[in-house]
Amino acid sequence: MWKPEWTRRDFLKAAGSWAGAGLLQPVLPLIGAGKSIAAAYPEEVLSIERYTKGRVKPGMIISKDNVELVKDIAPEGLIVELQRGGQIKIGETALRPEAVEPGFWVEATLRNKGQAVLDKQGQLWTKDGKPWIGGAPFPEAKSALEAIWNYKFNPRRYDDVIGISKVASVDTNGNVLRRDGAMFIQIQTVGRLVVDPKPVLPKYKDEIHRTLFSITYPFDVYGLAAASTIYYDAAKLPDTDLYIPTLRRTRRVPSTQRFESASPYSIYYTTDLDLQNDPVLTWSWSLAGRKPMLGPSPSNRGARIKGATKDDFVFPDTEEKFPRSTWELRPEVLLVDGVPHLPGANYTKKRMYIDGIYQRAQVADIWDAAGKLWKFIVFFTGDTGVPDNAGGTARDLTGLIFADLQRDYHNNVSVYNHEGDIDFKVNSDLKIEDWITQSAMLRRARR
């Protein structure tokens, strides 16, 4: 009989089935055959109704009135949010990784299985000592470090992505105190799967990716751009270059301010972007558990669904304190605890909830220096409807929540396919030289 606290190995022991892979049978062959992963898991963990013995069913609304029903299967931060007035809807469990992962990424994960190794320091390499070649490196992660590499190697999964977002900062009374807008770009330099040259941009082979934030409002930071060079060496902090409109020039700045508000009113710190933005080996990681848990549904397509209202529970484009969303039982979630080892770190722990099927984290809880639960972060991911230039449509971020649970304060982020002169695109052959260098920032300055 399935018990909530069982691990994947417990599945193995109980079912007496596939050694090494755990569960009833390996997941990967099912994925490779384009089949549902249902056959790999006990029925109990594929249906929230079965798992909760009928107490929770798809379509049910969970609020402060019945939050006790999900207390054992929800991230701690989500429980606090629900107790304070948040509402979620329970959805059916998605059984295909393509629900939130691009098809080409899943194919690369299958194709490159077994090629990844970690050295003594925990650095990711291929067996022949080269930078990783794309896809999740450890599709059957056995350790926290493997699980975090699965996510962190390329959190966006694309060779390049450009997007636009808006942030509403909402106080405890639901007042919107500030709105921010930003354009975001990431260009992957290794493990490239779609856009030539693949798998490595030779000129940038020592990096893992570059990112650019360019702020579109408010007025006094309009045009401010921040470029980060993230090195393949995961023990090394990124380089940061700013274009500061007031100074009319670019400026290299230290990258050490990672545990403080990124901008006024912001709950998120630099370390929190992409859920976990620091290089992998600047934190230590441990596996706290592996169990079925609630996770965001891919139906949360956010602002991509025009006309959606709060009653649709899809994280609609709204400035409410608690945008409503849909959550589902995920059959296997790895509870990966990270402890930062960087100067100024004021977290004692960040728990990343990494989906064992998607190999992606969408949720994190954070504890403060006193060990009290502090923040809750959600990165909703779903189908954007935009071509991924690899035969499918792009699965990418559709909305974000950064909640300060101690102050009851939110940064809710909506993500768009089009805003102003910026279109959301992936695998569109963005060039580092055109976007994420000092000279590129200067020539693209909006002010």
Next chain:
Amino acid sequence: MGRRKFLLCGSMVLLITAIQSVAWAQPYRVGPFEITGFYQFTINTATEHANPNNVACLAGPCYPGLQRKSGKPDFLLMRQLLDLNIFGKFSENWSVILEPRLFHDLTKSADRHFRQYESLADRFPGNGWMLRGGGDDFKAEMWQAYTDYRSGNLWVRLGKQQIAWGEALGLRVLDTVNPMELSQNLAFDRIAEEFDRVRIPQWFLRADYTIPNAAIPDLTAELILNPGVVVPTLIPSQGSPFNVVPAFLRVKNQVNQGEPTVGGRITGSIEPVQFSLNFLTKPNDDGVGVFKLIPPFGVTPQCVPAPIGPGPGPLDPSCRVVLTGHHPRIYIVGGSVNYNWTWAGAVLRAETTVTPNAPFSSTANGLPTKIVDRTVWKSVLAVDRPTYVIPGLDSMIIGVQFFEIFTGGRLAGLTDSSGSKVDNAVHIFTTFLQQPLFDKRVALEFFGFFDTDDGHWLQPGVHWEIGNHVRLNLFYNKFGGAEKRGSRFGSNLNFVNGPVFRFTFGF
């Protein structure tokens, strides 16, 4: 307040209200154009004493001199400013930026110590290309207007633009392409904004080409060319609160149009170092004064009292010694470098220039009679390091700069553009501290400028961000020390000591 001024105030408020009503949280868009901007009201009160330059007559102090009333003024500046940034993107290759500004100076209306004066200069040779016009109180201008063309490795920016070079902040070592507009506050605005509001955009072709190569990432060559539309350093009108020219002097700027400004630089990165190598030649921004015995006397006729002459005599501020402000061509070579010192969590910066022919006035009997060249070597060493100073708070931004100026050759009898004697070596330390509070909504700031010859400028301040639209600034300028020379920051400038309050509404 007169009807005209009331209408000016009203029109500014109406304009921002109209924009605000449709753009409450994001840039206002019209077709391909994105419009942002701000309205700003500034009050700078005086706490020290009257500007000595306004009462420095030829025969000694004269009161009220160039002021209407004697005594310490109430205000140094009371100003409205509307600044728009219009960004238009027509394609991935083409974009345009326009930055119109409207100024309304209320200082003279609010403070009866002052006579009428021109608040922002636009009456000088070459002014036509400033795209600035208006009366003594109100000025409208197209501060910047340029178009960008990008294609592959090539970038061309053409139009009226600011060009800022170098690593140092607030110190003009490499950042000398554009002249400065010092009319309204001598650049003593909030230090964190550096020279953005006062670096005069000039007409330039700026062309950058990123050179493909395997060795040096982002290796870029830049050429800048101004065909000769020359604007000098614009200093405050005589009689105005910030006037730096003694009442007994009249400087006639001789700005020769058609003298090109040409420069270039090579920039690149060899991690963990970024570098630039720079060259610039241009007419000197500051006028270097030369006295000539202009018939009949080399002074204004008002110096000759009646009944011999037409004037009241040397005790009157209308009696002035006339100097011609020359702007000889200078050549500047230099470079900059920064080093990302990851172990220390700091960025180290260095910047240097050599001007082999910096112009100075050679004086005889106290009067500047000719221009001589001397070599000037400027260097800055700087370090920026965010540091957690107060437990539980965000890190404090700490920036320290050491600035050194060497002037070569024989300096006896030489004066600089301010008429001050020149030292062989000048050493200056600056420090900038910024401590964010309340999730970066409030910042405590401090800027200190310390001249080792005993001069200092201190600027403590508070910056407060309220939501999307409102920014409040309160800071205080304090000059002091035994150093009194005009080109140095010491007690010669203590007449501008006082608090500055700024209300900014952005959209």
